[in-house]
Amino acid sequence: MNVLVVTESCFGNTARVAGAVAAGLQSKGAAVTVADAASQPDPSGVDLLLVGAPTHNMGLPGPGSRRQARDKGGNPGVTGVAEWLDALPRTLGGSAAVFDTVTGTGFFSGSAARGIGKRLRRHGVTIVARTSFLVGGTDGPLAEGELERAHAWGAELA
Numbered sequence: 505m506n507v508l509v510v511t512e513s514c515f516g517n518t519a520r521v522a523g524a525v526a527a528g529l530q531s532k533g534a535a536v537t538v539a540d541a542a543s544q545p546d547p548s549g550v551d552l553l554l555v556g557a558p559t560h561n562m563g564l565p566g567p568g569s570r571r572q573a574r575d576k577g578g579n580p581g582v583t584g585v586a587e588w589l590d591a592l593p594r595t596l597g598g599s600a601a602v603f604d605t606v607t608g609t610g611f612f613s614g615s616a617a618r619g620i621g622k623r624l625r626r627h628g629v630t631i632v633a634r635t636s637f638l639v640g641g642t643d644g645p646l647a648e649g650e651l652e653r654a655h656a657w658g659a660e661l662a
């Protein structure tokens with residue numbers, strides 16, 4: 505199974521989750537490529553797509569929120585998942601699992617993954633799983649057990 509994991513991260517937490525999910529997938533024999541969304545990876549021909557981003561202002565990061573992240577000491581890319589989604593072919597099809605990182609689990613935390621799923625569906629992609637990983641604050645760290653959960657989620661997806 506060929507899997508492409510597309511992600512962005514300002515403080516490294518979402519990138520760490522992506523790495524753990526990829527390791528979980530690999531532990532079950534999947535061939536996994538992890539790519540930064542800013543490098544505009546080509547999603548065609550993969551068996552499963554995974555897309556993840558930090559939650560900013562209840563949704564996907566954009567130029568303004570990345571600027572805010574930079575002001576807080578983060579290191580965002582020039583572009584991210586939103587711009588990568590913008591450039592997808594109209595009909596992509598296939599299956600995807602989506603994830604994000606959040607600082608809280610309540611309604612007011614929002615979810616980048618929800619927005620990613622909504623946008624992928626418009627390209628004919630079926631969303632097979634969605635989850636959020638908890639961080640302790642804007643710059644992290646990931647809550648205890650989240651990396652292990654990310655690994656297990658990857659293994660389960662495979």
Ligand SMILES: Cc1cc2nc3c(=O)[nH]c(=O)nc-3n(C[C@H](O)[C@H](O)[C@H](O)COP(=O)(O)O)c2cc1C
Binds near residue numbers: 513516560561572613
């Ligand atoms: C501009 C900005 C807006 C944010 N808005 C939210 C939010 O609405 N909900 C939330 O749970 N976390 C919010 N956060 C915290 C991010 O979720 C947190 O920085 C992120 O999960 C860390 O992941 P990263 O290390 O991959 O950047 C925000 C962070 C920034 C910088």
